[in-house]
Amino acid sequence: MKSLLVTLGLALAAAIGLGAGYLLWDTPKNWYAANVNKLGPGAENDLIRYGRDLIVDTARHIGVNAENPAMRYAGNDLACQSCHLNAGLQPFAAPFVSTFATFPMLVDNQVLTLHDRINGCMTRSMNGKALPDESREMEALIAYIRFVGKGSPEGVRVAGMGLKPLRTPTEPPDARRGARGYAKFCAECHKDDGQGERKTGSGVGYNIPPLWGEASFNAGAGMAKTAYAAAYIHDNMPYGIHYEEPVLSVQQAWDVAAYIISKPHPPAPPIAAPELQ
Structure with missing residues (x-):
């Protein structure tokens, strides 16, 4: 009787463990939960934090009215998160989560690097000029984008990336x-x-x-x-x-x-x- 109870106990434990395993396997990862506040000290983490600060408080660092005239790369005082909401961590608000893992990419038969993509924003959305590839600001933006996409599948855009497709309107836009x-x-x-x-x-x-x-x-x-x-x-x-x-x-x-x-x-x-x- 004792051996039977042990056997049943082991079987139940195995079943519970297997069930938990399936639950964990089927639990979707929240790709939008990156938090720089959990990073410890260190030069690389400082760079990531600076990258987030550039996205949230762009105008102060590189805007048209930045304190240092040499740093006035943008032609306006918008912030990157004026469009990329929640520092690039809001689904369907042009987030950054899959960005690092999907660059470089081929666009119109040209190889587009992440440097190019960032400077596309600088020259269009920010109405300014390109950041030098070797600048600390470019390095910081890329470090932050890499951080928020840590572990995301290479070459794949996770759910919530870009913008959610919108139906064609019943009448032409007016x-x-x-x-x-x-x-x-x-x-x-x-x-x-x-x-x-x-x-x-x-x-x-x-x-x-x-x-x-x-x-x-x-x-x-x-x-x-x-x-x-x-x-x-x-x-x-x-x-x-x-x-x-x-x-x-x-x-x-x-x-x-x-x-x-x-x-x-x-x-x-x-x-x-x-x-x-």
Whole structure:
């Protein structure tokens, strides 16, 4: 009887262990949980932390009004996370998680490196000039992007990367309808004139970014494309929503995107790396 109980006990333990193994095997990894605050001291971790700071507080370090004139690489005071929300860790808000693992890539029969991709943002979304490849700032951005994508499969974009595909609208995007949608959903934060809200006190940059005008992204940026802007708006705006519970309808998102893009933006640069999701 004792041996039977031992046998049953071992069998039950094995079954529980096997079941737990399957549960663990089937548990999806949260690729969007990277946290620089958990990093210890050290030069490499300092570089990663600086990379995150560049993304969150871009204007202070390399914006058009940066304290050091030699560091004014951007042509505006936007932050990288004005578009790449939560320091590049928000699903379907152009996150960074799979970025390092998918570069270099072939685009239009040209090899595009991660340096090229970053400088595509610098010259278009930031309306500025390229960061030198050997600069500490470029090294820091790449270190941070590598860190948030640690362990992600090479050459694969994990779920939530880029933008969530948005259905074609029932009617063609209309900027006039978009103006009404903007007034209803966007103007409270981005203001009637689209110029957002600057940081107060000694801060440099914006709490809420401008959407058009000289201080905004230029006409070559990804956000200057109606389909890109509509998908982004639908799943991320007003700020704080979850993509599974959008506030704007598909048609409203397309219309608001058309309205924003109809406004003046700086011209696109003559040559720049492609702007990707």
